[in-house]
Amino acid sequence: MTPKNSVSMRDVATxxxxxxxxxxxxxxxxxxxxxxxxxxxxxxIEKLGWVPNESARQLRAGRSRSIGMVVMDIANPFxxxxxxxxxxxxxxxxxxxxxGNSDQDPGREITLLDRFEQQRVGGVLFAPIDDSxxxxxxxxxxxxxxVIVDRVGSSVDFCSVGVDDLAGGRLAGQHLxxxxxxxxxxxxxxxxxxxxxDRRRGxxxxxxxxxGDVSLLAVxxxxxxxxxxxxxxxxxxxxxTGERPTAVFAANDLVAIGLLQGFVTAGLRVPDDVAIIGYDxxxxxxxxxxxxxxxxxxxxxIGRKSAELLVREIEAxxxxxxxxxxxxxxxxxLIARRSTQPRKxxxx
Amino acid sequence: MTPKNSVSMRDVATxxxxxxxxxxxxxxxxxxxxxxxxxxxxxxIEKLGWVPNESARQLRAGRSRSIGMVVMDIANPFxxxxxxxxxxxxxxxxxxxxxGNSDQDPGREITLLDRFEQQRVGGVLFAPIDDSxxxxxxxxxxxxxxVIVDRVGSSVDFCSVGVDDLAGGRLAGQHLxxxxxxxxxxxxxxxxxxxxxDRRRGxxxxxxxxxGDVSLLAVxxxxxxxxxxxxxxxxxxxxxTGERPTAVFAANDLVAIGLLQGFVTAGLRVPDDVAIIGYDxxxxxxxxxxxxxxxxxxxxxIGRKSAELLVREIEAxxxxxxxxxxxxxxxxxLIARRSTQPRKxxxx
DNA sequence: GATGATGACTGATACGGTTCAATGAATCGG
DNA sequence: CCGATTCATTGAACCGTATCAGTCATCATC
Numbered sequence: 001m002t003p004k005n006s007v008s009m010r011d012v013a014t015x016x017x018x019x020x021x022x023x024x025x026x027x028x029x030x031x032x033x034x035x036x037x038x039x040x041x042x043x044x045i046e047k048l049g050w051v052p053n054e055s056a057r058q059l060r061a062g063r064s065r066s067i068g069m070v071v072m073d074i075a076n077p078f079x080x081x082x083x084x085x086x087x088x089x090x091x092x093x094x095x096x097x098x099x100g101n102s103d104q105d106p107g108r109e110i111t112l113l114d115r116f117e118q119q120r121v122g123g124v125l126f127a128p129i130d131d132s133x134x135x136x137x138x139x140x141x142x143x144x145x146x147v148i149v150d151r152v153g154s155s156v157d158f159c160s161v162g163v164d165d166l167a168g169g170r171l172a173g174q175h176l177x178x179x180x181x182x183x184x185x186x187x188x189x190x191x192x193x194x195x196x197x198d199r200r201r202g203x204x205x206x207x208x209x210x211x212g213d214v215s216l217l218a219v220x221x222x223x224x225x226x227x228x229x230x231x232x233x234x235x236x237x238x239x240x241t242g243e244r245p246t247a248v249f250a251a252n253d254l255v256a257i258g259l260l261q262g263f264v265t266a267g268l269r270v271p272d273d274v275a276i277i278g279y280d281x282x283x284x285x286x287x288x289x290x291x292x293x294x295x296x297x298x299x300x301x302i303g304r305k306s307a308e309l310l311v312r313e314i315e316a317x318x319x320x321x322x323x324x325x326x327x328x329x330x331x332x333x334l335i336a337r338r339s340t341q342p343r344k345x346x347x348x
Numbered sequence: 349m350t351p352k353n354s355v356s357m358r359d360v361a362t363x364x365x366x367x368x369x370x371x372x373x374x375x376x377x378x379x380x381x382x383x384x385x386x387x388x389x390x391x392x393i394e395k396l397g398w399v400p401n402e403s404a405r406q407l408r409a410g411r412s413r414s415i416g417m418v419v420m421d422i423a424n425p426f427x428x429x430x431x432x433x434x435x436x437x438x439x440x441x442x443x444x445x446x447x448g449n450s451d452q453d454p455g456r457e458i459t460l461l462d463r464f465e466q467q468r469v470g471g472v473l474f475a476p477i478d479d480s481x482x483x484x485x486x487x488x489x490x491x492x493x494x495v496i497v498d499r500v501g502s503s504v505d506f507c508s509v510g511v512d513d514l515a516g517g518r519l520a521g522q523h524l525x526x527x528x529x530x531x532x533x534x535x536x537x538x539x540x541x542x543x544x545x546d547r548r549r550g551x552x553x554x555x556x557x558x559x560g561d562v563s564l565l566a567v568x569x570x571x572x573x574x575x576x577x578x579x580x581x582x583x584x585x586x587x588x589t590g591e592r593p594t595a596v597f598a599a600n601d602l603v604a605i606g607l608l609q610g611f612v613t614a615g616l617r618v619p620d621d622v623a624i625i626g627y628d629x630x631x632x633x634x635x636x637x638x639x640x641x642x643x644x645x646x647x648x649x650i651g652r653k654s655a656e657l658l659v660r661e662i663e664a665x666x667x668x669x670x671x672x673x674x675x676x677x678x679x680x681x682l683i684a685r686r687s688t689q690p691r692k693x694x695x696x
Numbered sequence: 697g698a699t700g701a702t703g704a705c706t707g708a709t710a711c712g713g714t715t716c717a718a719t720g721a722a723t724c725g726g
Numbered sequence: 727c728c729g730a731t732t733c734a735t736t737g738a739a740c741c742g743t744a745t746c747a748g749t750c751a752t753c754a755t756c
Contacts, residue, residue, distance in 0.1 A: 008711090008712055010712080019736045020712090020736090021714085021716090021737070021738095022734085022736075023713095024715080025714095028714075032733085033735085034733085034734060034735090037735085049486065053468060053713065054467045054713095055406040055412070055467070055712080056407050056741090059401070059404050059740095059742065060712085060713055060715080061741085064403070066467070074431065074432060075631075080422050080423055083422065084423065087449060091459075096448065096460075098444065098445070098447070100435075100444065101435060111439075118399055119403070120403060138397065142354070226635065260635065261634065283423075283574055287574065287606070287608065287632075288637060289635060289637050356742055357743065366706085367706045369705070369706060369707070369708095369746090370704085370705060370706075372743065372744060373704095373744095382704060382705085385705080400742085401743070403742080404711090405744075406711095406743090407743075408710075408711055408742085408744045409711090409744070410711075
């Protein structure tokens with residue numbers, strides 16, 4: 001039942017009347033091989049349908065052409081966009097990408113890194129859920145480069161690519177203040193996520209700097225998901241009108257879209273009763289029930305840049321060249337849409 | 349610069365004063381090893397920080413614990429949901445998943461399959477962009493099982509998991525007819541995608557069966573994306589009011605959400621001027637500008653079931669047990685929301 | 697106390713490639 | 727015409743693990 005007709009280089013060599021070394025050369029250094037021989041070998045490969053065994057190659061080489069990527073929420077289009085950017089670049093460099101979803105679970109995160117280590121992947125793109133780098137140090141000791149994605153280097157020991165979330169939070173906060181809001185809220189969590197902390201802190205800075213009589217309510221959520229947004233909207237809508245915030249900054253667009261749904265369900269109008277701004281500017285933000293204002297991150301660029309830094313580090317290690325870690329920080333951009341449009345006083 | 353401090357089983361064996369065979373036994377058949385020895389070996393493993401080399405193991409075993417998955421559009425939440433379902437099950441079975449994005453490009457699709465073949469993955473979950481199975485046959489000859497995802501078996505030679513798209517299309521068409529529409533449209537493409545053909549055909553069947561004076565306009569798009577929807581909406585909106593369809597069935601939710609955006613931009617009201625129904629019922633459908641009616645597919649179940657069939661086939665092949673290919677067909681479900689709500693005649 | 701039987705461990709081999717020193721043939725300059 | 731150089735090819739060693747036929751000691755059995 002198991003055909004197991006595994007053809008190996010030896011079979012090809014036999015058929016082509018050459019040694020295995022020559023077959024290998026045909027693949028890896030074609031110029032060292034006579035044209036006639038090369039064609040004979042190629043023909044034999046075709047005929048037998050031989051395909052190189054990547055495990056064997058990798059075992060010998062001690063290094064692999066596959067890249068591991070850990071994201072914290074594959075259901076979030078932000079991460080698939082980042083992954084697309086990374087994959088695009090890596091595909092061109094002949095690497096293949098393994099995407100693992102930690103689902104914001106530290107245990108799974110570790111397991112995924114363990115598996116990548118066992119596979120001796122060529123490198124790892126890592127979007128972490130916290131700041132610990134111990135696990136990463138071990139990977140690097142084994143010679144596996146790691147680039148930290150979506151989190152700009154608290155540690156100088158790794159390359160990292162991210163966005164200035166403090167600035168992003170400030171943009172969002174300032175925007176809401178500019179629209180004349182005085183009762184603000186921030187929705188997002190858990191605060192173990194640096195992204196959440198930074199975005200919130202940025203908003204707080206905007207508020208402090210503005211001075212004046214501004215209140216800022218913080219609503220913490222267990223995850224950054226649609227559902228979390230929906231349920232937070234319920235909480236907020238239940239507040240007495242006089243205390244209820246008139247504008248909300250959500251830590252990402254998923255939460256923002258959830259809030260939108262929740263508010264509409266609760267009978268609140270957006271932006272008239274409550275304005276919303278999100279973060280990431282995923283493609284669905286513009287298509288939401290009320291087109292969603294957001295703070296845009298260059299998602300695919302983040303992926304591409306991360307991959308580029310990773311490849312560079314891998315190649316430096318291969319060639320023994322020195323390598324300086326780099327921390328790339330993109331600047332976020334405010335995208336104002338209807339969900340934060342100033343309330344029309346002239347209603348009638 | 350390259351530390352290369354690669355510790356192998358031999359190092360562990362030396363430190364623990366045993367042979368490499370024993371170290372291997374500690375891992376794979378712990379019961380064949382004396383307790384004291386086992387602990388000594390474990391201690392040595394800890395101390396050296398040894399991690400098994402998956403390539404070597406795999407080379408020896410001839411088979412790997414990693415699964416390749418090919419999807420045609422990773423930006424479509426439908427596929428990430430399917431992938432989540434698959435990954436969830438496979439993670440539990442100690443497999444890791446490699447997701448590759450063919451981006452609806454036949455060339456990339458082939459390349460991804462080539463790479464999986466070279467890696468001798470344990471199996472492949474394949475969401476194809478057309479019906480050709482030649483490439484798959486070769487994989488299977490090499491002993492790599494393939495399960496076809498999101499496309500129920502035209503071929504009995506493979507397991508497959510999908511949804512009855514003909515029934516789904518019919519549900520959508522019937523729903524629009526039930527709302528009293530007579531000028532319908534179908535938007536989607538390319539028609540090389542079986543999903544597109546089936547959904548459209550299903551709608552046509554509903555129309556034929558209903559009889560009466562019903563028109564059905566077909567608008568073809570190059571891909572199933574938000575952008576395709578937006579631009580199709582432009583075309584449709586440009587039609588004279590008397591010819592313009594009053595209800596549109598989009599081949600998937602991305603297109604539907606794009607249409608929605610496009611119609612709103614063009615000044616048409618949904619559902620008053622034109623009703624929309626999508627397909628997939630991705631999470632964002634409910635959160636769209638107007639909550640989107642859709643035909644729901646059990647996305648995560650599709651992934652889980654595919655993975656289950658794949659694992660079963662892999663294990664059957666390993667144990668030499670016979671295996672019967674299975675074609676699982678889920679039934680889609682109509683989800684009616686506001687985007688197809690009957691027009692209120694009593695407007696004033 | 698000789699005989700198996702059992703249990704714990706060893707050592708060699710194989711997996712499928714890459715790499716590199718060595719070999720032999722052909723070419724070249726003088 | 728010969729030594730030197732270049733070119734094409736070979737063959738063996740090696741990567742890190744799993745497996746399996748043996749080896750050796752221990753123990754129960756009669």
